[in-house]
Amino acid sequence: MKTILRISAVLYLLTLGSILVDTASADPQNFSPRDVFELEWATDPQMSPDGRTIAYARRFMDIMTDRSKSDIWLLDRKTGRHRPVTQDGDSSSPRWSPDGDRLLFLSGTDNGSQIFVRWMDSGDTVQLTRLLQSPSSLSWSPRGDTIAFSMRVPVKKEDFIKLPEKPEGAEWAPKAKVIDDLIYRRDGSGYVEPGFQHIFVLPAEGGTPRQVTHGDYDHGSTISWTGDQKGLVFSANRHEDRLKTPNNSELFELELSNGELRQWTDRFGPDLSPVVSPDGHLIAYLGVDDKFQGYQPIRLYVLDRRSGESRLISGALDRAVSSPLWKSDGSGLFVSFNDEGNGKIAFISLDGEITRLAENLGGTSLGRPYSSGSFSVSQSGDIAYTWAETQAPADIAVSAGGQTVRSTHLNEDLLGHKELAQVEEIWVTSSYDQRRIQGWIAKPPGFDPSKTYPLILEIHGGPFANYGDRWSTEVQLFAAAGYVVLYMNPRGSTSYGEEFGNLIHHNYPGQDYDDLMSGIDAMVELGYVDPEQLFVTGGSGGGVLTAWIVGKTDRFAAAVSAKPVINWYSFALTADSYNFFYRYWFPGPPWEHAAHYMERSPLSLVGNVSTPTMLLTGEADYRTPISETEQYYQALKLREVDTAMVRIPEASHGIAGRPSHLISKVLHILAWFERYRK
Numbered sequence: 116m117k118t119i120l121r122i123s124a125v126l127y128l129l130t131l132g133s134i135l136v137d138t139a140s141a142d143p144q145n146f147s148p149r150d151v152f153e154l155e156w157a158t159d160p161q162m163s164p165d166g167r168t169i170a171y172a173r174r175f176m177d178i179m180t181d182r183s184k185s186d187i188w189l190l191d192r193k194t195g196r197h198r199p200v201t202q203d204g205d206s207s208s209p210r211w212s213p214d215g216d217r218l219l220f221l222s223g224t225d226n227g228s229q230i231f232v233r234w235m236d237s238g239d240t241v242q243l244t245r246l247l248q249s250p251s252s253l254s255w256s257p258r259g260d261t262i263a264f265s266m267r268v269p270v271k272k273e274d275f276i277k278l279p280e281k282p283e284g285a286e287w288a289p290k291a292k293v294i295d296d297l298i299y300r301r302d303g304s305g306y307v308e309p310g311f312q313h314i315f316v317l318p319a320e321g322g323t324p325r326q327v328t329h330g331d332y333d334h335g336s337t338i339s340w341t342g343d344q345k346g347l348v349f350s351a352n353r354h355e356d357r358l359k360t361p362n363n364s365e366l367f368e369l370e371l372s373n374g375e376l377r378q379w380t381d382r383f384g385p386d387l388s389p390v391v392s393p394d395g396h397l398i399a400y401l402g403v404d405d406k407f408q409g410y411q412p413i414r415l416y417v418l419d420r421r422s423g424e425s426r427l428i429s430g431a432l433d434r435a436v437s438s439p440l441w442k443s444d445g446s447g448l449f450v451s452f453n454d455e456g457n458g459k460i461a462f463i464s465l466d467g468e469i470t471r472l473a474e475n476l477g478g479t480s481l482g483r484p485y486s487s488g489s490f491s492v493s494q495s496g497d498i499a500y501t502w503a504e505t506q507a508p509a510d511i512a513v514s515a516g517g518q519t520v521r522s523t524h525l526n527e528d529l530l531g532h533k534e535l536a537q538v539e540e541i542w543v544t545s546s547y548d549q550r551r552i553q554g555w556i557a558k559p560p561g562f563d564p565s566k567t568y569p570l571i572l573e574i575h576g577g578p579f580a581n582y583g584d585r586w587s588t589e590v591q592l593f594a595a596a597g598y599v600v601l602y603m604n605p606r607g608s609t610s611y612g613e614e615f616g617n618l619i620h621h622n623y624p625g626q627d628y629d630d631l632m633s634g635i636d637a638m639v640e641l642g643y644v645d646p647e648q649l650f651v652t653g654g655s656g657g658g659v660l661t662a663w664i665v666g667k668t669d670r671f672a673a674a675v676s677a678k679p680v681i682n683w684y685s686f687a688l689t690a691d692s693y694n695f696f697y698r699y700w701f702p703g704p705p706w707e708h709a710a711h712y713m714e715r716s717p718l719s720l721v722g723n724v725s726t727p728t729m730l731l732t733g734e735a736d737y738r739t740p741i742s743e744t745e746q747y748y749q750a751l752k753l754r755e756v757d758t759a760m761v762r763i764p765e766a767s768h769g770i771a772g773r774p775s776h777l778i779s780k781v782l783h784i785l786a787w788f789e790r791y792r793k
Contacts, residue, residue: 145595148778152178155525156508163215166493170209176774212259243321254338262317265335269310297358302738303767337388342395350387393445410579410616433612443494453610456583478509482771484585503585505538534560536594543637547629554603559594567645573602574653581610592781605630624663666720673791675729675784681747683712691737721750727757729787733766
């Protein structure tokens with residue numbers, strides 16, 4: 116407890132003259148910031164082939180290192196026995212061998228992440244690799260005697276210049292960085308070291324990995340074996356203009372005996388996530404004909420390896436699908452998708468018939484209630500998946516025989532005795548065009564409808580993403596501080612179909628503003644929200660809309676715009692994925708469409724702003740660089756609007772990636788709002 120108190124004390128923030136208290140920890144029965152360190156959640160559930168055992172990664176927070184960590188656990192469906200496989204806090208990606216006698220996984224060592232295998236009958240565990248780079252995309256061969264994986268292979272570039280020889284013992288300045296690559300930095304990983312992702316094969320009993328793909332291309336985010344075990348199927352963008360067309364990937368099949376490469380697809384657009392059918396004749400994959408739209412729902416296709424012909428089989432579902440897995444008899448595939456803010460699992464037959472099997476997939480996005488989650492399937496068709504709900508992070512659930520059973524309650528010891536915010540669904544009519552817009556209301560503990568409460572409008576990023584009826588640490592902390600919280604899926608959000616998602620194509624921000632204001636109007640009409648105590652916040656795309664809102668209206672008492680884009684012109688030329696944004700979010704490069712870029716920039720409305728507005732961004736954010744925040748902060752200062760800039764050291768765009776950063780983010784937002792709360 117003393118350690119927790121010391122760390123909590125470190126998190127008290129700069130108050131700019133305000134008197135700060137931990138508003139969410141006043142009542143020990145409420146969820147509090149220090150409880151963040153005690154949260155656990157399940158990820159990557161893998162059902163054994165016989166359906167008896169589920170291996171999954173159990174994540175938790177380490178208060179001493181301020182990091183989330185992960186161990187592999189096993190859950191016996193018959194006995195309910197629950198036990199760990201690893202206890203190092205650095206293990207992930209469990210994968211069963213085809214007959215279920217072994218479990219493959221990744222685990223950290225002194226030399227980085229390595230591949231391990233556990234024999235299930237004896238519990239013996241062996242380290243198979245001693246690689247110099249981190250492996251990923253583990254895939255067993257059909258006979259279980261070989262493992263395929265992908266790994267980055269560094270490429271050494273010659274020095275641009277040669278400095279004079281440094282005297283022994285001299286301390287010179289760091290070398291200059293010479294950058295000539297189109298993609299030179301990525302959010303979350305920093306400046307890119309030269310290299311490419313390649314596929315390797317490795318004997319299942321260990322040995323020397325063999326690199327089987329070559330060239331200056333990235334390969335193998337998903338690797339699938341052919342049924343005869345002679346080849347590998349994967350996705351790659353091997354086009355000469357691949358950096359200018361990052362979405363234009365194709366399916367390839369590699370003959371392992373001679374390295375011969377066969378290209379299966381050739382349309383413009385992404386073709387990815389291939390999985391070979393049990394009989395080896397078909398390849399199911401995801402893709403879309405690229406139209407340079409902001410939102411393009413990914414579809415499910417099946418390709419016949421004998422004829423080379425492909426056909427769409429998910430055309431009857433106007434939703435983006437993901438994670439295709441073949442049924443053991445080859446009659447169709449299991450997929451996941453989001454519908455009206457809820458994760459679903461369905462079976463799609465080869466003739467396109469869709470059967471919904473499970474819902475509430477998600478729960479692994481800890482901070483805010485984004486879509487997430489994963490699933491796996493046994494040979495008999497039982498489904499293990501991450502269960503999402505508003506009262507706890509992800510647990511393991513099993514869907515079998517038309518029934519769903521929640522198999523774990525990882526946070527019952529932490530949350531079972533606490534009073535949490537209750538979340539209810541709301542639908543409102545947009546004032547712009549009378550479309551129905553979905554949202555959710557989180558009510559503070561001890562809610563009394565006869566009283567009035569301050570309200571926080573929390574806006575999701577993306578903008579092509581969705582919130583839903585899922586756990587949110589940030590929403591729970593806001594509610595525990597006494598706020599009603601409204602979060603919505605305005606136009607442009609996913610899980611409502613292609614037409615709804617593209618209502619903001621080249622029109623963002625736009626009428627999504629009207630959707631959000633209609634939500635506020637509906638909340639005020641309910642009678643328990645104080646119209647004089649309205650607050651607004653959001654991150655990334657939600658930060659954009661927050662800055663847009665305060666430039667359009669003064670109805671909010673205060674605002675916090677987290678990691679926003681303020682000037683689309685500068686963003687398009689400083690973001691890490693600048694080769695993507697100018698083609699999909701805008702009609703062309705900024706110098707050819709300057710008026711369009713500025714028309715949608717919150718900076719164009721800064722002259723209207725009177726709302727006290729805080730900016731909050733990670734200093735290592737390469738997605739919405741902190742220069743965007745600095746522009747807005749300085750503009751507001753010049754206009755003498757109350758403002759503050761909060762810079763999170765070492766934080767990337769995932770600003771709440773570390774537990775203390777998540778807590779700090781929430782407390783900064785609450786502290787700012789408390790300054791202007793009546």
